Amino acid sequence: MADSNGRRVVILGCGRVGSTLARQLAVDGYAVTVIDSTADSFRRLGGKFKGTKIVGNGLDQDTMRKAGVEHSNVFIAVTQGDNTNIMAVQIAREVFGAKRVVARLYDPIRSQAYREMGIVTLCTTTLAAGLIRSTVTESSECDGLREKLESWDMDYLEQVG
């Protein structure tokens, strides 16, 4: 894509997180490719999405090749399965030489273990719990983040809502 400036992103998993991310990055001018095992999930991307959609098993190296993982700057795994995300980012890195990989995980222990192995992991369990706790305890620690979250929600409504 001409306006993508060669910035290519592959996202595995077109659930709420994957589809939102895909739409936002596409608006930001990235060339986005989304992989999901069911074509039906792509309805979450809406009609205006300009990226590429690929139906397939994200752990199958043929699917990854088709999605152009080897020519991408970033590979992001946001399926419902922690182990799927962990394995996908490792294949992207070891087989296709992806420089930056990100895995969304639910299990904080796995998140920590794989972070130590050099994978960028984001554990949404501790993220959500931590933010909610800071609200309950009225700690000011997460004030900045809460504002950030509000602005992200606004972005969502503007860009893709």
Add this chain to the structure above:
Amino acid sequence: MYVIVVGGGKIGYFLSKRLVQEDHEVLLLEKDRRRYSTLAEELGDVVAQGDGCEVRMMAEAGFARADVVVAVTGDDEDNLVICQMAKKKFQAPRTVARVNDPSNLAVFQKLGIDTTVSSTQIIFNLLEQQIEQGEIIPIGALKNGNLEIVMIGVSEKSPVLGELIKSLVLPGNAMIISVVRNDNAILPQADTRFEAEDSVIAIVAADVESDLRSIFSEGH
């Protein structure tokens, strides 16, 4: 040896049963409750119910003192994570993973799994061997020397029929180690003659396997 098997499908079940018979200490972990009850009826306290990817379960199951961790669930991603976590969190000395998609074999090895087994790949190899030539069957591989142990059937039409072993010109990296005749394995001598329906066991370097095959094959 303390062996932890994760995944109570057919492979996990028969493997655990066999290991118990061989007097090893075995723990079979199965996630699904219903499958667990079926297994527990058969195998007793060898079986435990839980998710082998969860560190708490792994600690309870004694991963820290396991000599071998074997991950044989039906999902490659689970088998990978079980073995990696066993290494990372519990310093498991040896991990074995079942690999369903053969293209994952190389990745798993790169990612630190000690031994990988793909039945898909094994069956494919056997079929390929059979399609290429009817009578040579791989029965084992020696990992580091690139050597294979193969079994070759001597058919009625084989060119070696009635020949003496010493008259065969074998490739440099091949050696006949036994001849199985009427279910008896014999140590072949220079003057052993090949008979129809003999099975010849040979050790051979992978790159000269086809040379060895052509010596025994029909129409040579």
